[in-house]
Amino acid sequence: MTLPYAWIPLLAAALGAVPVLGQSPAGLQAVRVPSPVSVDGRLDEPAWSAAPGFDRFVETFPQDGVPVPAEYRTEAKVLYDDEFLYVGVKCWDPSPRQIVAQLSRRDTLPTSDLVQVALDPSRAGNTGFTFILNAAGVQRDTLLFGDVNSTDTWDAIWDGNARVDADGWTAEFAIPLRVLRFRKQSPEWGIHVRRVIPHTRQTLDSSHLPRNANRSQSGALVVSRFGPLTGLVGIEPRRTLELSPYMAVRLTSRPQYSDPGRPDPALLDPSADVGLDLAMSLSSSLNLNVAVNPDFGQVEADQLIQNVSTNEQFFPEKRPFFTQGLDLFQPVGSDFGAQQQLFYSRRIGLQTPILGAAKMTGSVREGTEVGLLNVLVMGAGNPSSPPNEDSPDRRWRFHLRQPFHFGPNDALPDTQPVARNYFAGVIRQQVAPGARVGLTLTSAVPLELRCTPGQFATWEEYLAGDCAPSGANAAALDWDVRTPDGTWGTFGQLTGSQALGGTEEGRRLPDGTLLQRGDLGYGFFFRAGKLGGEPFRFDINGTFLPPHLELNAMGFQPLSNYQWYGMNLGFVRPSGFGPFRSASLTYTLDAFNWSGDGRWIRRGKNHWVNGSLQLPSFDTLFINLGLEDPEFDLREIPFSGLAVQRARDVYAVLGISTDPNRPLFGSFNVLGIHLFGEGPVPGFNGWQMAGNLTWHPAPFLETFLEVELARRASGPRFVERQGEDTPADTAFFGTQFPSFLSATLRQQVVLAPRLTLQGYAQLFSGVVTYGEFFTVPLAGRDQVTIAQLAPASYAGNPGGHFSALNLNLVLRWEYRLGSTLYAVYTRSQSELPSESRSVLPSQLLEGPVTQTVLVKWSYWWDV
Numbered sequence: 001m002t003l004p005y006a007w008i009p010l011l012a013a014a015l016g017a018v019p020v021l022g023q024s025p026a027g028l029q030a031v032r033v034p035s036p037v038s039v040d041g042r043l044d045e046p047a048w049s050a051a052p053g054f055d056r057f058v059e060t061f062p063q064d065g066v067p068v069p070a071e072y073r074t075e076a077k078v079l080y081d082d083e084f085l086y087v088g089v090k091c092w093d094p095s096p097r098q099i100v101a102q103l104s105r106r107d108t109l110p111t112s113d114l115v116q117v118a119l120d121p122s123r124a125g126n127t128g129f130t131f132i133l134n135a136a137g138v139q140r141d142t143l144l145f146g147d148v149n150s151t152d153t154w155d156a157i158w159d160g161n162a163r164v165d166a167d168g169w170t171a172e173f174a175i176p177l178r179v180l181r182f183r184k185q186s187p188e189w190g191i192h193v194r195r196v197i198p199h200t201r202q203t204l205d206s207s208h209l210p211r212n213a214n215r216s217q218s219g220a221l222v223v224s225r226f227g228p229l230t231g232l233v234g235i236e237p238r239r240t241l242e243l244s245p246y247m248a249v250r251l252t253s254r255p256q257y258s259d260p261g262r263p264d265p266a267l268l269d270p271s272a273d274v275g276l277d278l279a280m281s282l283s284s285s286l287n288l289n290v291a292v293n294p295d296f297g298q299v300e301a302d303q304l305i306q307n308v309s310t311n312e313q314f315f316p317e318k319r320p321f322f323t324q325g326l327d328l329f330q331p332v333g334s335d336f337g338a339q340q341q342l343f344y345s346r347r348i349g350l351q352t353p354i355l356g357a358a359k360m361t362g363s364v365r366e367g368t369e370v371g372l373l374n375v376l377v378m379g380a381g382n383p384s385s386p387p388n389e390d391s392p393d394r395r396w397r398f399h400l401r402q403p404f405h406f407g408p409n410d411a412l413p414d415t416q417p418v419a420r421n422y423f424a425g426v427i428r429q430q431v432a433p434g435a436r437v438g439l440t441l442t443s444a445v446p447l448e449l450r451c452t453p454g455q456f457a458t459w460e461e462y463l464a465g466d467c468a469p470s471g472a473n474a475a476a477l478d479w480d481v482r483t484p485d486g487t488w489g490t491f492g493q494l495t496g497s498q499a500l501g502g503t504e505e506g507r508r509l510p511d512g513t514l515l516q517r518g519d520l521g522y523g524f525f526f527r528a529g530k531l532g533g534e535p536f537r538f539d540i541n542g543t544f545l546p547p548h549l550e551l552n553a554m555g556f557q558p559l560s561n562y563q564w565y566g567m568n569l570g571f572v573r574p575s576g577f578g579p580f581r582s583a584s585l586t587y588t589l590d591a592f593n594w595s596g597d598g599r600w601i602r603r604g605k606n607h608w609v610n611g612s613l614q615l616p617s618f619d620t621l622f623i624n625l626g627l628e629d630p631e632f633d634l635r636e637i638p639f640s641g642l643a644v645q646r647a648r649d650v651y652a653v654l655g656i657s658t659d660p661n662r663p664l665f666g667s668f669n670v671l672g673i674h675l676f677g678e679g680p681v682p683g684f685n686g687w688q689m690a691g692n693l694t695w696h697p698a699p700f701l702e703t704f705l706e707v708e709l710a711r712r713a714s715g716p717r718f719v720e721r722q723g724e725d726t727p728a729d730t731a732f733f734g735t736q737f738p739s740f741l742s743a744t745l746r747q748q749v750v751l752a753p754r755l756t757l758q759g760y761a762q763l764f765s766g767v768v769t770y771g772e773f774f775t776v777p778l779a780g781r782d783q784v785t786i787a788q789l790a791p792a793s794y795a796g797n798p799g800g801h802f803s804a805l806n807l808n809l810v811l812r813w814e815y816r817l818g819s820t821l822y823a824v825y826t827r828s829q830s831e832l833p834s835e836s837r838s839v840l841p842s843q844l845l846e847g848p849v850t851q852t853v854l855v856k857w858s859y860w861w862d863v
Contacts, residue, residue: 027228028054028191028206030078030085037079039174041137041163043088051077051088054206057195061203061211061219064575068204076193076206080232085175087131089115091195093168098199100661101135101164103700103750105758105812107152109140110694110702111198111660115171118144118221120190121182122285124367125224126430128190129156129180133171136699137162137753145327147223148214148486149335154324157242157818157860178240178862181285181362190226198661201618211574211582215486215532216335218574218582222486237284244277244818246858248295252411255848257389261833263848267392271407277321277858286362286370291321293404294354297854298822301806304764306740308714310510310635311558317345321357328361328371328426332438332478333491333527339543340495340525342442342474343373343424344556352379352417353402367430374423378402378447381416418469419447422554434482434489444471444553446501470502472553487533492526497549511561511634512641513547513597521549523596529568535577537570537586546596561634562603564593581614595634601643601783604630618659622669626651632783636718637731643783647715648676666693675715679787680774681735684713704746711739711839716774716789719798729778732794734770739839741765754814765803765841803831803841818860826852 033047055075057068068074071094079086091113093099102112113135120128128144143154156179162171182189193206203219207227214220252269255262275293282288296319307313317323322345331338348354357375364370380399392410399405399412401419421443428438446469456462474497482489499519506516523546529539542565551557570586577583588608595601606629612622629648636644655669668691677683688710695703714736723729747759774789807827814820829849836842 027230028076028078028193030080030229030231032231032233033079033081033086036081036084037086037174039086039159039161039172041161041170041172043077043090043170043172047079048077048088051079053077054193057193057204057206058208059202060205060209062201062576062581064210065208072197072200072202072204074193074195074204078191078229078231080177080235082235083177083238085119085173085177085180087117087171087173087175087193089117089171089193089195091115091168091170091197093197095199096164096166096168099135099164099169100198101162101169101699102138102696102702103136103753104134104138104702105748105750105756106138106754106814107140107155108748109134109138110696111665112136112138113169113198114196116192116194116196116221117173117175118190118192118194118223118226119175119180119229120144120223120226121180122363122366123188123190124430125190125226125433126436127181127369128221128223128226129154130221131156131158131160131173131175133160133162133173135162135164135169135171143327144221144223145330146335146480147482148216148220149327149330150220151323151327154327155320159817177235178238178281181287182237183284183366187230187232189229189232190223191229192221192226194221201659201661212532212534212572213486224484224486237281240279240281241863242279242818242860243863244279244858244860246275246277246295246856248273248275248297248854248856250297250852250854252850252852254411254850256392260830260848263832263846266849267410269408269411271405271411273406274404282360283362283364286360286364288360289321289324289358291354291357294319294321294357295856296320297852297856298810298812298824300760300808300810301762301826301828303744304742304762304804304806306738306766306768308717308736308738308768310633310638312552312556314556314558315346319345319349321359322348326359326361326371326373328369328428329373329424329440331476332480332493333525336527338493338525339545339557339559340476340493340523340549340551341556342440342476342495342551343554344552347444347552347554348375348422349377352377352413352420353405355379355402369426369428371424371426373425374421376419376421377417378419379413379417380405381413416450418450420469420471421445421447424554434484434486436480438476438478438480440474440476440478442474442554444500446471466503468501468503470507470553471500472550473498473500474551474553474555482531485533487530489531490526490528492528493524495523495525495549495551497521497551499548499550500553508639509547509550509560510638511547512639513561515548515550519548521546523549534572534574537572538568540567541565544596561596562593563596564590564603566590566592579616581616581618582620583611583613585609585611593631595632595643601634602631603634604628604632606630618661620657622653622655622657624651624653637721637784638718640721642778642781644718645783645785647678647681647786649715650674650676660694663696664693666691668692671710673712675713679785680789680791681716681772681786684715684735684737686710686712686737688712700750702746702748704744706742706744708740708742709839711737713737716786719770719773719794720796721778727779730775731778731784732773732775732792733789734773734794734798736768736770738768739766741839756812758808758810758812760806760808760810762806763803763841764805765801765839765844767801767837767839768799769837770797770799797835799837801831801834801836801838801842803834803844805829805841805844816860820856820858822854822856824852824854824856826854 053075100112118130132140159174195204278290380402451467478493480491525543527541591605593603609625630646632643651673657667671688690708692706716733717736773794775792809825811823831847832843834842
């Protein structure tokens with residue numbers, strides 16, 4: 001059959017079968033100025049008038065590749081001197097009253113008119129720096145890495161201003177050359193300027209950047225596609241030394257007793273800390289950061305969750321020292337997710353204060369990036385052993401282990417913390433355009449024993465006292481090879497680990513593996529295929545996690561004794577499909593899963609379908625479907641090594657997210673799940689609803705509210721084991737029903753561009769109940785199936801109830817560039833012990849309370 005000619009362009013437009021080659025990226029020219037430029041957002045100085053302007057912007061959303069309408073003309077100019085790179089952008093707008101000039105705290109930029117300037121000083125097409133100003137003058141900066149990835153945890157000290165006038169608005173940037181990594185002989189930099197207009201939903205770019213160019217996030221920047229910036233003559237990298245000392249004073253009210261049933265009386269603990277942050281450039285592209293007694297008292301608390309799985313939950317890092325400049329330590333392919341992460345900074349210093357830390361990041365030569373991190377954790381403990389809560393030690397003493405902290409002895413940990421040294425090193429080399437290889441080394445080494453033989457009556461008691469803490473070394477070789485346009489590629493990692501320390505008997509891992517001193521483990525993961533482009537994407541992937549591969553001393557490895565291989569098929573149209581502004585549909589087959597110990601125990605087979613459509617109204621609909629058969633879990637009966645069958649389920653998630661350019665926007669989704677019955681266990685249904693709203697009632701206010709409510713079903717779960725290692729060895733299981741209610745409120749009030757008040761509150765209440773109970777004999781078994789369970793009576797109550805309220809108020813004042821004053825109030829309250837079976841809080845207001853008032857001052861200067 002012959003298609004009519006009229007169908008050809010329609011078919012090509014729908015499927016994207018005919019690629020269109022774009023023109024070479026347009027460039028900007030910089031002009032040297034003899035004296036510093038005043039950064040006031042006006043661009044009325046003679047230097048700006050004499051500089052050549054660039055106005056050949058192109059619209060990339062909602063229409064891709066069309067010229068910018070004359071009424072939204074955008075012009076960019078670049079100046080520089082020996083200290084700064086100045087960028088001025090004039091944004092014409094026929095409706096100045098519709099310009100969104102929303103105030104916010106630095107780095108928490110809301111929906112607003114903005115200009116983004118991205119720079120690649122090395123012109124290597126891999127790493128870049130972005131500087132963003134919105135129409136209210138709020139600043140944000142991000143770091144681009146791996147060509148398509150970004151992180152907003154990188155912070156630089158720079159200046160900028162914006163001004164709205166009758167013609168539109170203007171953004172003016174002053175970017176210190178010292179914050180950029182460049183070499184003396186850099187004849188050309190990469191640059192990309194982007195303008196976002198909320199009231200028209202337009203995105204305008206200085207170079208054509210199709211929405212499918214970034215394989216990880218539709219419409220995001222791609223460093224290798226930046227245009228040229230020329231004219232930078234005679235600038236030299238300047239060696240810098242930045243110092244930022246701080247002082248923090250706290251007053252904490254806490255319960256005297258650790259028993260949650262005794263919330264009164266309360267003790268008042270005054271304390272103080274001093275510390276220092278130092279940053280210096282070792283070369284034009286290599287930086288050193290040192291922190292002495294870093295304090296993170298202004299950091300928001302972790303979100304409270306309910307985790308009833310057998311896997312550890314991942315929490316994002318929020319502490320500035322670990323979030324800034326450590327993008328190089330992210331595992332290769334992190335934009336696709338990774339189960340073998342050698343460096344997980346939350347292993348460091350959450351329970352024991354950090355005495356000192358140092359990191360060195362940058363490049364040692366063109367195409368070679370390095371990162372080194374070393375942290376010494378060494379805190380003081382309560383000298384009273386065991387602590388006497390009836391007569392607490394309220395004395396103040398100097399502790400050499402924690403010399404920069406001052407407070408009462410009884411506020412220290414109950415036991416002496418073990419000193420540890422953490423090290424991580426990364427080197428990545430670009431071996432060809434689009435091809436990189438890397439080597440990562442990590443080490444977590446305990447520096448002392450938990451206890452000494454003199455503390456025990458006999459040598460046998462000392463050997464049984466678990467006095468030798470464990471640690472580990474790990475290494476990984478990774479690769480990342482992509483075609484120049486990022487469409488086709490492969491990446492992966494070969495990983496090894498070595499167990500350190502611990503007792504002579506070794507320690508059991510959750511899956512029953514005995515890990516002893518010196519044990520070696522190895523594993524890998526890979527992904528290969530058509531990873532970007534449109535409309536079709538597909539890849540194959542695999543992961544191997546044998547029993548003795550253990551990365552959790554310093555990394556994050558939620559699964560173990562596992563191997564799986566699968567594939568992904570996707571239809572992706574970020575540039576639009578028919579009447580829709582974007583569309584995607586992805587199918588994942590995860591069907592080849594076994595244990596990694598050679599027993600080839602089946603670990604599950606799964607099918608997932610994910611789809612989304614952005615409507616002409618800029619609202620987005622999405623749907624997620626799944627059919628999961630987890631088969632056998634090796635952690636369900638902890639440390640036993642027994643394989644326990646888990647219930648199969650099918651689920652569906654339907655949701656909608658509204659246009660974020662509106663003053664009130666949000667998202668809502670509902671999940672329905674059904675667990676299949678098998679043998680004596682009937683089927684169960686569960687559900688979960690979640691929604692959030694963001695409201696900007698005024699330019700200086702932002703309110704965020706999120707509510708989640710769930711009633712889930714987990715099927716038969718392990719409760720208790722009786723008669724272990726005897727012929728009567730028996731396990732009890734119960735049908736588990738976890739439920740939770742979570743309400744989170746974030747409120748931001750901007751008193752001035754550099755004076756903000758942020759409030760955070762989360763109310764969380766969760767309950768785990770059980771229905772029918774079952775039993776199964778374990779003697780002689782290495783697997784337990786659901787069909788083998790027999791109904792039984794169980795006298796205990798394995799469930800539990802928990803509710804808590806966390807509150808955090810932070811007043812932040814940047815009283816001079818780079819120098820801040822924080823006033824912080826935190827409150828954490830948990831319920832009294834409760835037998836309630838309701839998802840609502842129980843005796844929460846009568847429970848124990850910990851409150852802290854903190855004032856932290858820091859001063860920055862460039863020496």
